[in-house]
Amino acid sequence: MIVIDLFLMLLVAYAVGFLYYGLYRNITARFQRRFGPPVWQSFIDSVKFFFKEESTSHGWMFYLGPIIMMSGAIMTLFFIPFFSSGDSFSGLSAYGNLFLVLYLLVLGPLGNALGVGTAGNPFGVMGVTRGLTRLFAMELPFYIAVIAIMSLSGSADIATIASGQTTFNAFAYPLLFIGALFSFIGMMGQAPFDVVGAPVEVYSGPASEFSGKFLALLMSQSAIFTFAKLVLMVHLFLGGASGFLELLLKTFVLFILVISFGSLYGRFKTPQSVDFLLKVPTTIAVVGLILATWS
Amino acid sequence: MDLTLFGLTDIVLSLKATSLANFFAMLISFSFVMVLFLAPKYVLTKSFYALLTLLTASLFLIVYSNDYLLFFIGWEVMSITTYFLLSFTLSKEALHKYIIFAMASALSLFIAILMLYSTNHSFLYADAHESFMLLTDVNSILFVVLMLFAIFIKLGTIGFHYWLVDAYEESQNLFTPFLSAVVSKMGVYALIIFVVNITQPAYVLAVMGVLTSIIATFKAIQEDNAKRLLAYSSIAQLGYIVTVLGVADGLGGALYHSLIHTAVKLLLFINVAGIIYVTGRSKFSELGGLIYRMPQSFVLLLIGIIALAGMPPLGGFASKFMIYTSLLDAKYLLILSAVMFSSASAFIYVYKLIYGIYLGHPSNKKLESVKEVPLSFLLPQYIVAIVLVVIGTFPALVVPYFNKILEELNLTAIPFTDTATLMTPYAQYNGFVVIGAFGATFVLVLLLFVSLRSKAKEAKDRFDIAYCGEEPNEGTHLHYGFGMGKELKRVGFISVILKNSSSYFYDFLAKQISALSQMTRKIYSGKLSLNFNIAIVFLIILLWWSLK
Numbered sequence: 001m002i003v004i005d006l007f008l009m010l011l012v013a014y015a016v017g018f019l020y021y022g023l024y025r026n027i028t029a030r031f032q033r034r035f036g037p038p039v040w041q042s043f044i045d046s047v048k049f050f051f052k053e054e055s056t057s058h059g060w061m062f063y064l065g066p067i068i069m070m071s072g073a074i075m076t077l078f079f080i081p082f083f084s085s086g087d088s089f090s091g092l093s094a095y096g097n098l099f100l101v102l103y104l105l106v107l108g109p110l111g112n113a114l115g116v117g118t119a120g121n122p123f124g125v126m127g128v129t130r131g132l133t134r135l136f137a138m139e140l141p142f143y144i145a146v147i148a149i150m151s152l153s154g155s156a157d158i159a160t161i162a163s164g165q166t167t168f169n170a171f172a173y174p175l176l177f178i179g180a181l182f183s184f185i186g187m188m189g190q191a192p193f194d195v196v197g198a199p200v201e202v203y204s205g206p207a208s209e210f211s212g213k214f215l216a217l218l219m220s221q222s223a224i225f226t227f228a229k230l231v232l233m234v235h236l237f238l239g240g241a242s243g244f245l246e247l248l249l250k251t252f253v254l255f256i257l258v259i260s261f262g263s264l265y266g267r268f269k270t271p272q273s274v275d276f277l278l279k280v281p282t283t284i285a286v287v288g289l290i291l292a293t294w295s
Numbered sequence: 296m297d298l299t300l301f302g303l304t305d306i307v308l309s310l311k312a313t314s315l316a317n318f319f320a321m322l323i324s325f326s327f328v329m330v331l332f333l334a335p336k337y338v339l340t341k342s343f344y345a346l347l348t349l350l351t352a353s354l355f356l357i358v359y360s361n362d363y364l365l366f367f368i369g370w371e372v373m374s375i376t377t378y379f380l381l382s383f384t385l386s387k388e389a390l391h392k393y394i395i396f397a398m399a400s401a402l403s404l405f406i407a408i409l410m411l412y413s414t415n416h417s418f419l420y421a422d423a424h425e426s427f428m429l430l431t432d433v434n435s436i437l438f439v440v441l442m443l444f445a446i447f448i449k450l451g452t453i454g455f456h457y458w459l460v461d462a463y464e465e466s467q468n469l470f471t472p473f474l475s476a477v478v479s480k481m482g483v484y485a486l487i488i489f490v491v492n493i494t495q496p497a498y499v500l501a502v503m504g505v506l507t508s509i510i511a512t513f514k515a516i517q518e519d520n521a522k523r524l525l526a527y528s529s530i531a532q533l534g535y536i537v538t539v540l541g542v543a544d545g546l547g548g549a550l551y552h553s554l555i556h557t558a559v560k561l562l563l564f565i566n567v568a569g570i571i572y573v574t575g576r577s578k579f580s581e582l583g584g585l586i587y588r589m590p591q592s593f594v595l596l597l598i599g600i601i602a603l604a605g606m607p608p609l610g611g612f613a614s615k616f617m618i619y620t621s622l623l624d625a626k627y628l629l630i631l632s633a634v635m636f637s638s639a640s641a642f643i644y645v646y647k648l649i650y651g652i653y654l655g656h657p658s659n660k661k662l663e664s665v666k667e668v669p670l671s672f673l674l675p676q677y678i679v680a681i682v683l684v685v686i687g688t689f690p691a692l693v694v695p696y697f698n699k700i701l702e703e704l705n706l707t708a709i710p711f712t713d714t715a716t717l718m719t720p721y722a723q724y725n726g727f728v729v730i731g732a733f734g735a736t737f738v739l740v741l742l743l744f745v746s747l748r749s750k751a752k753e754a755k756d757r758f759d760i761a762y763c764g765e766e767p768n769e770g771t772h773l774h775y776g777f778g779m780g781k782e783l784k785r786v787g788f789i790s791v792i793l794k795n796s797s798s799y800f801y802d803f804l805a806k807q808i809s810a811l812s813q814m815t816r817k818i819y820s821g822k823l824s825l826n827f828n829i830a831i832v833f834l835i836i837l838l839w840w841s842l843k
Contacts, residue, residue: 050747056759057751059587061654067744071737078732092732097722099619100729102635103607106642110606113646114597117654117776118586121760125655125776128646133783136640143639144632151628156620156722209761213749217740271785278788289628 002092006078009091010224013077016248017223018043020230024259031263042219049216056211058119065115066210066217072108073225079104080232082247084162084240097156098146101232105187106135108221119209130195130270134186137274138193141281142183145176148289149236158232162240170237175288177237181257182281184233186273188226190262193273230254305416311361314700318550319358319484322557326476327351329561329675333469336572336671343383347470350376350478357481362418363408366488370481371401377478381466389461396448396458404445410438423492439496442489449482451530452537453507454797463526468571471522472564475529476557483536483553490540491704497541501630504538507531508637513792515644516780521567521577521652524644525560528603531637532556538634539618542625544720547709548617550697555602555614555686562599562679563648566592569668569676570652574661579651579777582662584757586653589667593653595676600645602683605638608730610686613717617709620719647779656757656773690717690726 022039029036057063079096082089109131116124150156152173153164170177186193210218230251234241238254241247268276334344353376356369374397382390412418415426430438444455451459463471490500508531515527536552539545569592570585571577586593602611615638622631657663667673686692691714698708710718715727754760758767767773783789819829 051749053749056754058754058757058760061586061593063751064741067737067740070740071733074736074740075729075733078736092728095725095728097724099616099722100607100612100724103605103612106639107606110604110642110646114649114654117646117650119760120584120654120656120757120773121762122655122773122775123762125650125779129643129776129779129782132643132646133780135642136636139639140632140636143635144629147623147628147631147635150721151623151626154721156623212751213744213747214751217744271782274783274786275788278786286629289632293626293628 005089006091009077009082009089010074012082012089013224013227014220016251017225017227018046020226020252020255021223024255027256027259028263031260042223046216046219046223049219050213052212052216056209058209061118062115062209065112065118066214066221068111068114069108070217070221072104072111073221073228075107076101076104077224077228080228080235081159081162082231082244083242084159084235085242090159093158098150098158098161099156101158102139102143102146105229106139108225109135112218116209121209124209127195133270134193134195134273134277137277138183138186140183141179141277141285142187144282144285144289145180145183146236148173148176148285148292151293158235159240162235165239168237168239173288173292175284176292177288179281179285179288180233180237182277182284184229185258185261186277187229188258188262190258192261192265192268193277194262194267195270227251306364307362307417307419308365309361309419310359310365312359313361314696314703315484315487316358318696318700319480319553320355322480322554323351323354323358323477326473326557326561329565329679330469330473332671332675333565333568334671336669337467337469339467339469340383343380343467346376346380347473350380354477354481358484361420363411363420363423364418366485367401367405367408370404370485373478373481374398374401377474380470381462384467385462385465389458389465392458393462396455400445400448403441407438407441407445410434410441420488420492424494427493439494442493443496443499446482446485446489447503449485450479450533450537451482452503452534453510453530454800456507456511456530457797457801459530460523460526463529464520464522468564468568471568472561475525475560475564479529479533480553480557483533483549486537486540487546487549491546491706495541495543497543500541501538501627502541504534504536504541505630505633505637507534507537509534509633509640510792512637512640512644513783513789516640516647516783517793518644519578519580519777521570521579521582521648522564524648525563525567528641528644529556529560531641532560532603534637535615535618535634538630539621541630542621542627544624544707545618545621546701546704546706547697548614548621550700551614551617551693554693555610555683558679558682558686559599559602559611562595562676562683563603565672565676565679566596566599567652569672572672573665573668579647580774581658582652583655583774583777584653584657584662585665588663588665589653591673592668592676593649595673595680596649596653598680598683599676600649602687604641604645608687608733610683610690613686613690613726616690616717616722616724617719620721624720643780647777650779651777655776658774658777688726688730689714690724691715 019039021042025042026036026039078091079093079101081091081093113128116128149161149169153161155161231247233254234247234250238250241250350373353369353372357366357373360366360369378394378397381393408418410430411423411426414429415422417426427435427438447455463474466474511527511531511534515524515531518524518527536549539548567577570582574582576582598609602609605611605615619631619635622634691711694709694711698711701708712718716723716725760767784793
């Protein structure tokens with residue numbers, strides 16, 4: 001029955017991901033004093049793209065890039081349980097742990113980087129380099145916070161961490177949460193740590209070669225991936241969830257928080273963003289770790 | 296086996312086949328066979344083979360010796376045969392660097408061993424701890440410093456890596472895989488027996504290891520030469536092993552990572568050797584766009600870099616996971632963050648390696664006519680790749696062997712239930728499920744994607760790309776992605792790391808030594824009369840001192 005469970009997880013993530021994406025476009029539109037597109041517009045676009053003619057391929061590795069990215073997103077989703085207890089919607093999380101999820105988070109983008117490189121478009125590689133350069137700086141505060149949380153709860157199992165919080169980790173260890181939140185803004189592709197490229201047309205910077213059904217696949221994976229990352233963050237810092245209502249509420253609050261940042265700030269250049277991430281959030285997270293684990 | 300040396304009853308030489316020795320001997324034999332696959336493609340002199348065999352024999356002597364005297368003999372023979380093997384291709388400067396560092400390593404090791412012998416009159420590993428405890432405080436610190444100095448030079452720990460990168464770059468392409476996969480592992484072996492038998496300078500190892508892995512990773516990102524990049528990567532990977540040996544229960548992770556690193560570096564260096572064999576180039580700026588000319592090499596390198604980066608489906612993740620959980624278990628939290636940071640930074644150089652050689656555009660017309668590398672290059676790579684995939688699928692397959700080693704050394708065993716589940720105190724993961732789920736998802740997505748009505752058309756030629764509304768042609772320079780990582784110099788925090796501080800230090804040292812020699816030359820000018828006078832004065836002082 002695990003297959004049905006996985007399929008339902010995928011369906012929920014797909015629907016909620018696209019819903020959030022539609023809301024994101026609406027909310028940013030309001031920030032900029034315009035009316036955004038209808039909520040389901042992105043979903044309709046992505047379905048439409050799947051059936052578009054005229055998309056250019058650069059050989060088999062180019063083909064595999066978006067597919068690896070999609071598989072990476074789905075794998076990340078499968079190894080993060082939706083609820084902090086119970087077997088339903090827990091996916092494959094019993095076979096994995098938080099370290100595995102941390103690596104799965106970057107599996108997709110790296111696979112896609114191969115596809116981009118194969119296309120031979122120098123602008124694509126520029127985007128990949130920027131993405132990877134920002135990535136390692138972005139991961140550091142997040143790693144510090146996650147490691148502290150793991151050490152404090154004595155487990156690297158996501159459900160155990162989620163259910164073991166009497167007060168939310170975000171309030172018990174505010175500095176860790178703030179440090180991780182900086183990284184999380186970057187991981188969600190929001191300003192000021194986003195990579196150059198319009199959020200839809202040029203996917204996470206590198207994908208200037210991907211059109212038609214390749215783009216549709218990238219949009220779908222982004223929706224799933226967004227939801228998976230939100231669920232992970234909720235489990236780590238906001239006490240997990242015991243039902244769909246709680247999960248949606250918490251992820252939505254977090255989502256609004258993150259995209260508000262994205263709408264309010266301008267973009268850092270990549271070296272600036274690396275410099276900033278290695279200085280401010282890292283220091284905050286290190287202080288948080290020392291305060292939290294000092295005994 | 297015990298031997299008494301020249302009738303001296305208190306010097307006992309002893310060989311012993313412990314499980315630890317067997318493990319490293321297995322790595323040596325495996326790498327030796329893999330390297331020999333390449334031999335038909337290189338024109339080598341008889342003496343090269345003789346020296347290679349002698350080197351391998353000395354490595355066996357190192358791992359099977361049960362006392363520090365035999366260990367030292369093996370260490371010395373290894374250093375000297377490596378010198379001769381390198382002398383076939385190395386420039387004079389690189390060769391000098393190597394031999395100076397190798398001799399410094401051997402000398403400090405020898406002094407340390409004699410210090411150990413002076414207290415208890417025994418070279419045996421079994422007595423080493425007792426002898427160490429008998430040393431005075433100052434001497435014991437000196438002993439640890441000398442020992443670590445010797446080992447760190449062989450490992451190329453940062454600050455002591457000055458010889459390593461040049462030696463790796465210029466060495467014979469057949470010999471580089473062996474250097475990185477096994478000869479550097481002798482440093483790991485020496486560190487393990489030091490940690491297990493004598494003492495564990497925990498924080499020193501952890502901090503040195505982390506600094507090594509971070510600095511070497513950023514150095515690797517800057518490199519334009521594939522072999523130099525891999526040399527820095529080798530330094531960084533050994534840094535992880537040094538780090539984890541600073542933890543009480545770290546030996547399991549260290550052994551696992553030694554195994555994976557041996558396999559990965561064999562694969563990657565043989566792959567690069569193949570590229571150099573076919574194209575005659577090793578710089579990313581002179582390569583590029585080889586993916587559809589050499590698809591098999593591309594896939595093999597891909598497997599290698601996935602394992603090197605520690606990505607989940609393959610064996611690299613298992614060893615990284617062991618390292619992480621043992622650091623977490625020991626509450627080395629900041630060290631663990633730094634290790635994971637360096638591991639995430641490694642994605643850049645890993646991508647640079649595959650992009651610079653196989654992706655992007657060919658930087659030269661000649662590259663458009665190259666063929667796949669010969670079978671003697673492909674075969675060892677396939678064998679190693681299969682090993683990596685099998686270990687990735689069944690990450691606990693090797694755990695019983697490690698447990699045997701750990702039991703012999705009276706250390707805590709790694710929990711073991713089935714071959715697919717790698718268990719550690721903090722967490723576990725099932726490699727079979729991970730690779731199976733990934734494979735199934737991948738195939739399903741691929742099938743759905745291919746079965747869609749819309750078909751993607753093939754690009755007309757390699758210039759058929761979205762290029763800002765312009766049309767690139769032969770003259771357009773398109774393979775400039777090889778320069779990635781250069782912009783890191785603009786980040787203040789990282790540019791400090793990238794300054795060549797160690798070469799500045801050694802240049803400074805060389806200048807001071809030459810100044811000192813010139814001062815000596817003023818006194819000891821070579822005139823016979825002056826020498827005679829100095830000798831007389833010296834004799835008088837000696838006489839006066841002995842009569843006092």
